[in-house]
Amino acid sequence: MPGQSDKVTIKIPRPLYNRIGKLIEESGYNSVTDFVVYVLRDIASVHNRAEDEVYSEEELQRVKEHLHRLGYL
C-alpha cells in the first residue's frame, strides 16, 4: 500500500527486552529485534498454512491409496 512502511512496531515488556539484550550478547545477533524476528519466523514456519488446496478429495484419496500400496500408511 503506498506510503505504508514494511515494518510494524510490537511492544514487549521492558524487563524481557533487557533480558534478551543480555542473552544475545556475543551471540551474533545484532539487536533484540533481529533475535525476536528470527524466533518468530522459526515459529511461523511451522504454523504456516497452505492458501488453498489444488488437490481434490478424490485425488487425495488416490494419493493415500498409493501410499497404502507402498506400505507407508
Add this chain to the structure above:
Amino acid sequence: MIAPHGGKLTNRVLEGEALQEALKEARGLPRVEVNSELATEVRNIARGVFSPLEGVTPSEAFQSIIESDALASGVAWTIPIIFDVPSRDAIPEGQRTCLVENGQARPLAILDVEDIYLWDKQKAAAAVFGTTDSNHPGVKGFYERGDYLVGGKVELLDNNRGPYEKLNLSPVETRAVFEERGWRTVCAFQTRNVPHRGHEELQKTVLGLVDGLFIQPVIGRKKPGDFRDDVILATYEALIDNYYAKDRVFLNILPFVMRYAGPKEAIMHAIMRKNYGCTHIIIGRDHAGVGDYYGEEDAIEIFDEPRFADLGIRPITIRGDFWYCQKCGRVASNRTCPHGKEWQISFSGTKIRQLITEGEAPPPEIMRPEVFAVIQQFDNPFVT
C-alpha cells in the same frame, strides 16, 4: 504442516479421463524431443517439487529471477527452470506442443508454448552462479545451451517414477506421510554420498531438535568416481535398518540436476524441501559448491539476506571440521574437541573411496560395517 512455496502445491499430472483425452490430443500436436534432464525438470514441475512453478520459465519470470531472485509475483526464486532451443522457429510459438523424452515412445507432456525469447547467457550466469567463468560447470552448461528459451505451462502425461518407484514420492505424498506420522517439524538432509559416521552423528543430533528426518539423496547424472545411485540408496537402507528409530526417519529420492550454484542453489534446495513438507534443511559448508567459486559459508549466510527472510523453511547450519576423535570416543570437530591430530581419524571421502576400491573395510569409527557390507555386494560401486 508448512505451506508450499508460494502458497499452493502445483499439480500438473494428468490422470484418468483427462489423461486419456490429452494423449489423444498429443497425437495431433507437433512433437519436440527433449533430453532426460529436461524430462526430469518437467516431471518435477508437474509433481509440485518446484511449486509454485507450473511450467518452464517464461520471459517475464526469467528477467525477474535474474534481476531480483524472485518470480514476477515477488515469491523468492533463484534459479530459472529453462527449456532452451537453438532458434526461434524450433518450436511453434503460441501453440500446444507434445514433448517426447529422447528414446521414449510415450509422450512426456504437453507444453502450452507461451513465449520464445533470446536470453543473455552471461548475465544469467553472473546472476545464478556469481561468475561468468566458463570453467565453472554450471556456467559452461549455460553457454552450451541454445540461444532461445521457451516459456509455458506443462501438463504431464508420463508420470514414470523410474527405477526407484517406492522411494520416489512426490511432495503431496511425503506431506501425507509426515502428517500420518504426526511430524510437525521435519529436517531435510540432502546427500550424494554413502553414509559415514559423521553423517550419522549429524543426522542424529538434528533428530534431537525436530520430529522427523527426511533423508533425500539426489538422483541423476554424476561424475565418474562418484558412488552409484543404487549403492547410495542400499547403504542408507542398511544404516536405517540397523541404527535408526524407523518412525523418525524417512528416505526418499530427489531426481534433480545439480547446478553447483552454491548459495543460490542452497536456496533452491530449501524451496524444494519446503514443498516436500520440511520445516528445516541442513546446510553445510560450501553447500552445492564447486572448486573455489564460493566462500565456505556463502550458502549459509545467504539465508540471512532480507530477500530470503520469509522463505518459511529454516536452515540448520553446520560449521566446523569433523573427524572421529579416539580420545573423545566420538565424532568431534574443531569446535568441540581439544585433542591433537594424533587422535583423529578423518572422514576424507578420497580415503574412504581408496579403501573401498582396495576391498578394505574402513575403520568402524568411520563407516558402519553393515554399510560397508552392502557396498561390497556391488562389483563396482562407482560411476564409470
